[in-house]
Amino acid sequence: MKILVCITHVPDTTSKITFSENNTKLNKDGLQFVIGPYDDYALARAVEIKDALGGTVTALNVGLAETEATIRKALAIGADDAIRINAEPTDAYFVASQIAAIAQKENYDLILMGRESSDYNGGQVHGMVGEMLGIPSLSPVMKLDIEGNTAKMAREIEGGKEYLEASLPLVLGCQEPIAEWKIPNMRGIMSARKKPLQVVEPSSDETLTIGQNYEMPAPKGACKMIDADNAASLVELLRSEAKVL
Amino acid sequence: MSVLVFIESADGEFRGTSLEAVAYGAALAKAQGSNATALVLGNTVDASKLPNVGNYGVSKVLHVNDDRLDNGIIQAYAQVVAQAMEKEGANTLVLAKSSLGDAVSARVAAKMKAALASNVTELPDLNAGFTVKRSVYTGKAFQITELKSENKILALKKNAITPEVTDATAEVEAFSPSLSDADFGVSITKTDKITGEILLPEADLVVSGGRGLKAAENWGIIEDLAKALNAATGCSKPVSDMDWRPHHEHVGQTGVKVSPQLYVAVGISGAIQHLAGVSSSKCIVVINKDPEAPFFKAADYGIVGDAFEILPKITEAVKALK
Ligand SMILES: Cc1cc2nc3c(=O)[nH]c(=O)nc-3n(C[C@H](O)[C@H](O)[C@H](O)COP(=O)(O)OP(=O)(O)OC[C@H]3O[C@@H](n4cnc5c(N)ncnc54)[C@H](O)[C@@H]3O)c2cc1C
Numbered sequence: 342m343k344i345l346v347c348i349t350h351v352p353d354t355t356s357k358i359t360f361s362e363n364n365t366k367l368n369k370d371g372l373q374f375v376i377g378p379y380d381d382y383a384l385a386r387a388v389e390i391k392d393a394l395g396g397t398v399t400a401l402n403v404g405l406a407e408t409e410a411t412i413r414k415a416l417a418i419g420a421d422d423a424i425r426i427n428a429e430p431t432d433a434y435f436v437a438s439q440i441a442a443i444a445q446k447e448n449y450d451l452i453l454m455g456r457e458s459s460d461y462n463g464g465q466v467h468g469m470v471g472e473m474l475g476i477p478s479l480s481p482v483m484k485l486d487i488e489g490n491t492a493k494m495a496r497e498i499e500g501g502k503e504y505l506e507a508s509l510p511l512v513l514g515c516q517e518p519i520a521e522w523k524i525p526n527m528r529g530i531m532s533a534r535k536k537p538l539q540v541v542e543p544s545s546d547e548t549l550t551i552g553q554n555y556e557m558p559a560p561k562g563a564c565k566m567i568d569a570d571n572a573a574s575l576v577e578l579l580r581s582e583a584k585v586l
Numbered sequence: 587m588s589v590l591v592f593i594e595s596a597d598g599e600f601r602g603t604s605l606e607a608v609a610y611g612a613a614l615a616k617a618q619g620s621n622a623t624a625l626v627l628g629n630t631v632d633a634s635k636l637p638n639v640g641n642y643g644v645s646k647v648l649h650v651n652d653d654r655l656d657n658g659i660i661q662a663y664a665q666v667v668a669q670a671m672e673k674e675g676a677n678t679l680v681l682a683k684s685s686l687g688d689a690v691s692a693r694v695a696a697k698m699k700a701a702l703a704s705n706v707t708e709l710p711d712l713n714a715g716f717t718v719k720r721s722v723y724t725g726k727a728f729q730i731t732e733l734k735s736e737n738k739i740l741a742l743k744k745n746a747i748t749p750e751v752t753d754a755t756a757e758v759e760a761f762s763p764s765l766s767d768a769d770f771g772v773s774i775t776k777t778d779k780i781t782g783e784i785l786l787p788e789a790d791l792v793v794s795g796g797r798g799l800k801a802a803e804n805w806g807i808i809e810d811l812a813k814a815l816n817a818a819t820g821c822s823k824p825v826s827d828m829d830w831r832p833h834h835e836h837v838g839q840t841g842v843k844v845s846p847q848l849y850v851a852v853g854i855s856g857a858i859q860h861l862a863g864v865s866s867s868k869c870i871v872v873i874n875k876d877p878e879a880p881f882f883k884a885a886d887y888g889i890v891g892d893a894f895e896i897l898p899k900i901t902e903a904v905k906a907l908k
Contacts, residue, residue: 354839354859358726378840433702434695457688459839461722461729463704464683468660468692477661477772480689483833498658498685499596499787500834501779507772514689517840518833549701551732553717558728558865564872564882569891573903575871578887580907583869585791585847586815 342396342487344387345447347440347454347466348415349377349430350408354459360555367460367555376411378522379455383513385520386485387453388419394487396450397421403430403439409538416533417525423536428543432550433461435543437469442544444474449510451492456481456514467514477507480514589615589622590676591644592667594658594686595631597781602788603682605642607742609749611680612643613709614740622680623648624756625670627663628655633758640756642749648674648761654770657777658686662769664693669763671698671737683741684787691739700737707743707866724839725865743866744787744845784818786835791817792846792867794837795825796860798853798874798893802830807897808852814904820844822854838863852893856881873897 352358353373361368376384387398400415400423402408412423426439444452457464464480471478483502484495487509494505497516525533567575580586591611593604608624615622623646624639639647648670655662667690671679679694681687683704695702705721707728715732721743722729786792793812795805805819812819819835826836837844839859849867853874854860861884864870872885873893882888889896 352723354724354862358723360727433692434699437696459724461704462724462843463702464688465692465695465702465704468664468689469696471661472664472693472696478689478693479660479772481685496685497834498777498779499785500783501777501832502834503657503774503778504776505772505774518827549695549699549733549735550703551734553730553732555722556719556728556730558725561884562886564885564888566882567887567889569889569896572889572891572896572899575887575889575900576903576907579848579869579871583848583886585869586904586907 342390342394342451343447343449344391344396344398344451344453345401345444345449346380346384346387346398346415346420347401347452348380348384348411349455349458349460350374350402350404350411351377351458351460354378364554364556374411376414377455377458379457379459379516381522382517382519383453383455383515384415384418384420385523386515387451388523389520390487391419399424401426401440401443403428403436405429412538413533414525416536416538417529418523419529421536423538425538425540426543427540432548433463433465433469435548437466437473438545438547439543440466440470441473444470451509452512453515456516464514467512471512474512476510476512478512478514479505479507481516482513483516483519485513485515485519587618587677588620588674589678589680590667590671590674591622591624592679592681592687592690593624593626593639594682594684596785598631600631600635600639601682603684603742603744605639606744606747606749607680607682608639608642608644610709610742610747613747614678614680617709617712621645623674623676625667626650627666629653630656636758637755640754641751644756647756647758649758650761650763657774659770659772659774660686660689660693661771662765663690664697665765665769666763667694668697670761673761677737679739681741683743687741691741695739698737699735700739701733701735702739702741703731703733704741705743706740707746709747710740721866724862725843726862745866784816786818786820786837786842786844789818789844790847791815792820792844792848793817793850793852794820794822794854795852796822796854797824804894805831807894807901811850811897811901811904814901822860851881852897854881855879856884
């Protein structure tokens with residue numbers, strides 16, 4: 342089983358997001374960067390499948406040198422080697438084109454990634470890669486078992502899930518509870534330093550969107566406190582003041 | 587150049603968020619001096635309802651009468667949508683962001699080399715090129731994004747437009763795209779889905795419970811209030827992790843992002859990852875026994891106290907209102 346796991350390098354979910362340079366750039370000062378939480382699920386499942394069936398897991402990230410600590414963490418969790426495509430991940434089409442170019446050469450059985458990145462929440466890259474490679478793509482996948490050349494999966498839909506089967510190769514956008522997040526152990530961290538991390542230049546530079554500037558949501562007004570003994574009065578406030586009932 | 591709107595259905599009806607997308611597509615086409623067409627796949631919605639899509643502003647509905655499309659087969663759907671865009675000469679696709687919509691629109695984007703913006707929150711600005719405002723960093727900020735290419739796809743966040751509903755109807759045209767077996771390479775073996783209930787991403791009213799409720803069997807007070815309000819039920823991540831509630835009810839950064847008029851949070855502390863999923867709610871009510879719970883900072887109304895005492899009182903007051 343030859344598995345590619347695509348990871349994003351994103352601010353930790355507890356981060357307070359601010360912008361600099363006239364609201365055109367994310368202010369990275371003091372931010373802790375991590376593997377995207379959904380990508381982390383994909384990686385954990387990939388390592389489990391490799392442990393059960395044999396094979397290799399390659400971690401891939403499109404990013405500048407600043408992402409290497411995040412990539413090393415993927416190696417510590419259990420990826421065997423890694424590829425960094427040396428470019429700013431400007432838009433989903435650009436990132437998908439880079440992944441597809443690598444995948445065309447390598448013939449992976451499975452290409453896994455998170456259902457969406459936690460910075461832009463687009464949920465687009467897996468579908469684009471699938472289309473570019475001419476193979477099926479599915480997301481958000483919450484269960485994945487491999488039997489021979491067949492993947493048995495569950496995919497979340499609004500209000501429930503559907504169970505699916507398809508032949509490999511596949512591109513999957515993953516989410517919990519496909520696996521439990523893995524925390525790297527000391528041995529993993531030591532061995533990650535020696536695992537190969539190949540840096541390649543991007544195969545194209547085409548993007549279809551441009552992020553111009555950012556805006557912050559309007560600040561919330563103060564919270565109106567209601568006495569617990571008078572809880573029922575909430576309903577009248579929701580009706581006549583907030584006008585939501 | 588015109589606009590195509592992709593419509594999804596649930597429970598034998600068009601989805602509310604898809605009808606919003608129809609209104610959005612119609613408004614966009616009007617601003618561009620072109621027209622908008624809606625696309626319906628499969629036969630899960632009774633054919634007699636197809637003309638009603640016109641209530642939301644389009645004059646034509648393309649309908650693919652093919653039972654194989656009753657299930658959302660992603661590759662086949664992407665084929666149909668791309669072919670419909672070509673047939674209609676549409677350079678812009680509009681759809682509601684959803685589990686299926688995301689998966690389909692990404693493939694269409696790669697096929698058509700279309701610039702795709704997701705979580706769009708307003709009509710585009712056409713004054714200088716084509717820019718949209720979209721929600722990023724899981725609700726913590728917005729980005730103004732320019733769509734550069736000729737073909738464009740807009741995946742809308744709920745409430746991107748308030749539809750004006752009229753009694754105009756649309757002409758229905760049958761559309762027969764060419765599909766091959768390869769488009770149906772993925773088979774759906776089973777579907778487990780709630781029926782007759784309000785879907786969380788669509789809901790205008792949501793009652794959500796956290797670990798403060800202490801056990802799955804205590805969910806009755808949440809369900810009673812939800813029923814009285816005709817609201818959907820949600821929960822925090824630990825609650826679905828512990829299997830107290832099904833996974834599709836999990837709200838937050840790693841779960842469903844909701845945009846209701848009213849979000850009632852009961853026994854949820856208000857961790858930043860939970861708040862990320864509720865920040866576009868119009869009004870937030872927090873009920874928590876800890877006055878220091880961080881959720882109060884994000885709330886419009888707050889009650890400090892024991893949910894087991896407070897919630898039944900609120901449910902009674904809601905019933906009295908009706
Ligand atoms: C990468 C990552 C992603 C995450 N994504 C999500 C996500 O998408 N969604 C999410 O929800 N969480 C998410 N989390 C988890 C999040 O950090 C919190 O742990 C979680 O939201 C806490 O859930 P809770 O508020 O139900 O539980 P707790 O934090 O345990 O809060 C329970 C609350 O109930 C109150 N309470 C107790 N008894 C009563 C009572 N009788 N009456 C009234 N109030 C009572 C307490 O005062 C407390 O405030 C994520 C975490 C990580 C690390």
